[in-house]
Amino acid sequence: MEAERPEKGKRNGRIDLLRFVFALVIMLHHSRYVLGDDHAVFIGGSLAVEFFFLVSGYLMAVSAERADQRGPMTRPGAETWSFLLRKCRGFLPEFWIAWVIGFVFVSFAEHYTLLQAFHDFKDEIFEVLLLKMTGLYVQGIDGVIWYLSAMLVAMAFLYPLLRRHRDVTEKIICPLLALLILGYFCQALGHPRNPTKWLGFVYKGLPRGIAEISLGVTLRVFVRHFSPKRPRTWLRILLEAFEALAVVYLVWYMYDHLPSVQDYFFILLLFVMLLVDFSGHGILTAHYEGDRALHVTGTLAKYSGALFFSHLYFAQHLNSVLSPDVYSGKMRLLIYIALSLANAALVCALAGAYRRHRQPIRAALTALCYEGAPKKEAK
Numbered sequence: 001m002e003a004e005r006p007e008k009g010k011r012n013g014r015i016d017l018l019r020f021v022f023a024l025v026i027m028l029h030h031s032r033y034v035l036g037d038d039h040a041v042f043i044g045g046s047l048a049v050e051f052f053f054l055v056s057g058y059l060m061a062v063s064a065e066r067a068d069q070r071g072p073m074t075r076p077g078a079e080t081w082s083f084l085l086r087k088c089r090g091f092l093p094e095f096w097i098a099w100v101i102g103f104v105f106v107s108f109a110e111h112y113t114l115l116q117a118f119h120d121f122k123d124e125i126f127e128v129l130l131l132k133m134t135g136l137y138v139q140g141i142d143g144v145i146w147y148l149s150a151m152l153v154a155m156a157f158l159y160p161l162l163r164r165h166r167d168v169t170e171k172i173i174c175p176l177l178a179l180l181i182l183g184y185f186c187q188a189l190g191h192p193r194n195p196t197k198w199l200g201f202v203y204k205g206l207p208r209g210i211a212e213i214s215l216g217v218t219l220r221v222f223v224r225h226f227s228p229k230r231p232r233t234w235l236r237i238l239l240e241a242f243e244a245l246a247v248v249y250l251v252w253y254m255y256d257h258l259p260s261v262q263d264y265f266f267i268l269l270l271f272v273m274l275l276v277d278f279s280g281h282g283i284l285t286a287h288y289e290g291d292r293a294l295h296v297t298g299t300l301a302k303y304s305g306a307l308f309f310s311h312l313y314f315a316q317h318l319n320s321v322l323s324p325d326v327y328s329g330k331m332r333l334l335i336y337i338a339l340s341l342a343n344a345a346l347v348c349a350l351a352g353a354y355r356r357h358r359q360p361i362r363a364a365l366t367a368l369c370y371e372g373a374p375k376k377e378a379k
Contacts, residue, residue, distance in 0.1 A: 013288030016301035023304035057216020150209030311340035
């Protein structure tokens with residue numbers, strides 16, 4: 001039987017659930033700042049970022065396909081800029097809200113004076129502007145933002161290539177970029193992680209992002225080929241089992257292993273697992289795509305984005321508030337997890353409130369800042 005497909009525009013329930021799982025892994029991985037590397041939970045959890053890069057590359061390729069259906073690219077700069085702005089609108093409220101909360105927490109934890117806080121803000125402004133992976137970076141309070149910076153830079157030149165030369169970009173340029181960059185990492189640097197390592201002209205995280213977003217674009221080629229197939233029931237059961245075992249194997253590897261050349265095998269495993277997920281051939285696909293399931297997984301996906309932005313400053317500065325001489329490692333870990341989870345919920349709530357009321361907020365700001373604002377905006 002053919003696997004049921006979600007309607008156009010619906011989210012992929014499997015992918016949304018995995019977003020939440022891998023966001024949790026990343027949050028627990030950063031317990032290394034609270035407990036030290038020898039006692040950290042998910043010591044290899046930074047590999048989870050590869051999941052987000054591959055998914056981002058895949059979805060960018062889908063967006064380019066849909067744009068192709070509307071017509072050829074006549075204004076490359078304007079269309080690429082519009083695409084990047086849409087990406088930013090999806091996460092900027094959460095990011096900026098989480099960053100402000102983090103700035104206040106760090107200032108409190110480190111006992112900054114107002115002058116010290118001002119100087120720190122000047123140093124961190126390039127992180128707020130998502131420019132970290134360009135090299136314009138002094139210091140920051142939310143180190144996970146390197147991912148967004150690398151993603152936007154990579155998409156800024158890959159998206160117009162996809163629109164103008166989709167066939168050669170999908171099938172030649174992106175696969176070669178992925179293989180050559182990851183191959184260089186393997187031979188020269190060992191593993192693909194450690195994004196803030198300076199390579200002499202860029203941070204390591206930027207070519208890492210380019211390689212894995214390119215791999216996500218390549219994934220779209222395979223999904224487009226396999227998705228229309230009609231696997232028999234026994235094969236759909238086998239694919240479902242493979243997907244479940246792959247997730248367990250990946251999570252186990254990230255729990256117990258430091259970065260190594262073994263990372264590349266698990267990137268390949270992640271690629272194949274996502275091929276199954278996006279093709280929709282698993283026997284349980286229909287259970288993930290029902291309205292109730294999509295509501296749950298969609299909520300978890302939104303929460304996972306907020307969690308991604310809302311935890312690292314607690315990990316890096318909690319010991320300044322809770323002295324290891326007074327609080328046990330277990331107690332500090334539990335407080336770190338509780339703070340991160342609660343803060344993510346707060347960021348979600350505040351971002352949701354902003355989205356619901358952004359039109360009157362923008363209208364009020366326009367009326368405040370500019371003369372002659374239209375009456376409907378000034379209301």
